[in-house]
Amino acid sequence: xxxxxxxxPSLSVQEGRISILNCDYTNSMFDxxxxxxxxxxxxxxxxxxxxxxKDKNEDGRFTVFLNKSAKHLSLHIVPSQPGDSAVYFCAxxxxxxxxxxxxxxxxxxxx
Amino acid sequence: DVxxxxxxxxxxxxxxxxxFLECVQDMDxxxxxxxxQDPGLGLRLIYFSYDVKMKEKGDIPEGYSVSRExxxxxxxxxxxxxxxxxxxxxxxSSFPGEGGETQYFGPGTRLLVL
Numbered sequence: 001x002x003x004x005x006x007x008x009p010s011l012s013v014q015e016g017r018i019s020i021l022n023c024d025y026t027n028s029m030f031d032x033x034x035x036x037x038x039x040x041x042x043x044x045x046x047x048x049x050x051x052x053x054k055d056k057n058e059d060g061r062f063t064v065f066l067n068k069s070a071k072h073l074s075l076h077i078v079p080s081q082p083g084d085s086a087v088y089f090c091a092x093x094x095x096x097x098x099x100x101x102x103x104x105x106x107x108x109x110x111x
Numbered sequence: 112d113v114x115x116x117x118x119x120x121x122x123x124x125x126x127x128x129x130x131f132l133e134c135v136q137d138m139d140x141x142x143x144x145x146x147x148q149d150p151g152l153g154l155r156l157i158y159f160s161y162d163v164k165m166k167e168k169g170d171i172p173e174g175y176s177v178s179r180e181x182x183x184x185x186x187x188x189x190x191x192x193x194x195x196x197x198x199x200x201x202x203x204s205s206f207p208g209e210g211g212e213t214q215y216f217g218p219g220t221r222l223l224v225l
Binding site for chain 2: 004006009019041043044045048077089091097099100101102103104
């Protein structure tokens with residue numbers, strides 16, 4: 001049973017609009033959450049993170065929101081750019097750096 | 112800049128063959144990880160190592176083994192490759208005790224088992 005789920009395998013957004021990627025988790029021991037971005041033929045790279053003591057973290061065009069009661073997090077990209085087209089993985093950790101990944105969402109930003 | 116390299120980008124092997132996937136990192140990281148990535152399943156941890164000659168099973172260790180003889184090198188071994196091991200294999204490294212953002216990934220090896 002997947003402890004971290006990304007229910008949308010793909011998302012298509014127009015350039016300049018907002019992209020919202022969602023992630024749900026089941027393990028209440030998770031207290032640290034991350035988003036990774038992966039281009040084809042490359043390894044994933046860290047994008048943004050949030051700890052359970054916060055409900056929002058922002059870094060430029062990227063904002064992650066955490067709703068602990070709903071066990072839900074989301075990544076907002078505003079404005080979306082064609083270079084943001086990639087697969088996005090959410091990941092969660094109960095401690096240290098052992099990560100459990102979601103299945104990924106492929107984002108396509110159309111010019 | 113951290114560099115994690117993997118010995119092959121693409122591999123084609125036959126069922127029953129022994130397969131070695133090599134990973135090398137140049138940042139003196141204690142922790143090293145092997146994941147496989149499959150569509151819809153994300154990245155699943157196969158094995159990890161927190162020191163030379165130390166190894167721990169991840170979520171899906173069956174059919175795999177690992178070797179960590181030197182700090183910078185972590186090898187994944189498929190003793191007898193099977194078609195259900197066709198996948199993208201990703202290696203990562205990090206310092207211990209830090210957040211998950213410090214996992215640095217290699218480019219991946221796409222393995223096809225015929």
